[in-house]
Amino acid sequence: MWARVLGSAAGGGSPQWNCHCRVCTAVRSGAGHSRTQSSLAVSADRRQWFLFNASPDVRVQVDALPLSAVLLTDAELDHSAGLLLLREADVLELYATAAVYRTLHDGSGLLPLLARYCRIEWRPVDLDVPFPLAPGLTCQAFDVPTTKKDRFGVGVDAGRVVGYRITDTNTGGTLVYVPGAQTLPAIDPCDVLLFDGSFYRDDEMGARTAFSMGHLAIEDSLGPLSSLGAGRVLYVHINNTNPILLDDSPERRAVEACGLEVAMDGLEVEL
Template identity: 35%
Template sequence: MHIRILGAAAGGGFPQWNCNCPNCGGVRREELNARPRTQSSIAIRGADETAWTLVNASPDILAQLHANPQLQPGRAYRDTGIRNIVLTDSQIDHTTGLYMLREATKPWPLWCTDSAFDDLTTANPILQVLRRYCGVDRRRIDVAGEWFAVEGSEDLRWQAIALPGKPPPYSARTPQPGDVIGLLVEDLRTERRLCYAPGVAHIDSSLFELMSTSQCVLVDGTFWTDDELVRLGVSHKRAADMGHLSQTGGMIKWLDRLPATTRRVLIHINNTNPILVEDSPERALLSSHSIEVAYDGMEIVL
C-alpha cells in the first residue's frame, strides 16, 4: 500500500492567506525553517500504480495534482489516476475540491456516510451541482464497521471508524454517527494497516485498539495546545471545541502507548502550531517521542 500526502495543513493551509501569526508571517518573510503546506488530503493505492483513491478533496486539489505526477498517467487526452473519492466528513475544507474535478469523463465513484451525503445534497449541495457536469456515483459508507473495497484496488479493504464530532457550521442537522469518520485501510497481500483520522476529539479504547493494530497511524495534529487560538487572540474557541485533541492535551501520551514498531505521523496541522517550525523545541519534543510531522509530497509505503 502506497500513501501520498497531498496536503498536510488544516483548513486555510500554511501560510493562511489572511494570517500574520508568528508562523505565517515568519514563513512569508523566509525567517523560519518551515515549509508551506496545502490543505489536508491524501491519496492511496494498492498494487495497481494507476489506480489511486483520493481521500478528501481539498480546495487546493489542482495544485496538489500538479505536484504529484503519479496521479496523471497520461494514457489519453483526458485521463487521471484517481479512480475513487472517499470523504471522511462534509466539511468545506474536505469537499470544495470536488468542484475542480467536474471535467471528469464519467461519474465519480464517491464514498461517504449518510450524514455527509445529506449535507452535500441539501445545505451545501455540491453533489447536486456535479450531477450537471461529470456526475456522481454515490457509494454508501456504513459506520457500523462493514468493510468495503474500492474500484481498481481490490487488494485493499477499507473500514469506517465512527469518531465523535459535529456537522459542519453550515449544516442545520443535529449531530449523528457518521458526521466524522476515520479510516482503517488494510493491504490484503501484506496484512499491514493504516489508521487515518485527521480529526480526533478524543481517543477511547476502541479507537486505540485499532491504532494499536496498525503499522502506521496518520492522525490529528491540528493544535499543539488546547488554548492555542485563544492565547494568540485569533479565536475564542479551544481545540476541544473544534473537535481536536491537542498534542499536549493528550495526543502525545496516547501515541506513546502504541507498539514501538508503529509509525506515528501527525497530519491536518493548523497554521498556528509551532511544530511546523522544523527547528522548534516543540518539533524536537515530538522527535524524542518518535512522532513525525506530515508534509506535502510525503510518501508512506506499508
C-alpha cells in the same frame, strides 16, 4: 500499498493568506515549509489511486495522478470543496457515510451544484463494515464522535466524522487515517497512523478552543499516541498557527522526543 500525503495542513494551508502569526511569517520568510490543505492518496499498484478528502488545493495536489474514487472523512469545506474542481470527470465515484452525504446534499448544497457538471455515483459507507477498494486493498470506516456544532442543521448522526483503516490484503500492511478528531477514538494497532495535529494547545486560538472546533490538541494526544502500538505515527491536518510547523520549535522537539513525526506534503510510505 502506497500512501502519499498530498496535503498536510489544515484549512487555509500554511501560510494562510490572511494570517501574520509567528508561524506564517516564518514560513513566508523561508524559515518553514509551505503546505497545502489536508488530503491523502492511496494505491495498491501505483496505477490506480484513491483520494481521501478533496481539498481546495486538489488541482495542484493530484496533477496527473489517475484517480479512481474519492473517500470523505467528513463534510468540512477543506475536505470537500475540491470536489467542484473534479467536475470534468464523466462520473465521480464518491464514498461517504449517509451523514456526510446528507450534509453535502441537503446542507451545503455542494453535491447538487456538482451534479450540474458531472454524474455522481455515491457509494454509501457503513461504519465498521470492511469494503473492497481495489484488488488487494480493503477499507473500513469507524466513527470519530464529535460535539462540534452542526453548521447546516441536518443532524448529528454517527458517521458525521469518521476515520479509515486501509489494509493491503497481500502484505497485511495497515494504515489508519484520522485527520479530524475531538477525542482519541479506539484505534487497533496498525503500521502507520496519520492523526489530527490541528493545534498544539487547546487555547491556541484563544477563546475558540481546539475542542470546540472538533479537534484534540497535540499536548493531549502525544502521550496516548506514543503508547498506542502503531509502528509509525505522523501528525497531519496541521493548522497554520501550530508551532510544530517550525523545525526548531520546542513543540516540534517535544513531538519528536515522543517518537512521533510531523507529516510533509509529498511524503510517501510503502506498506
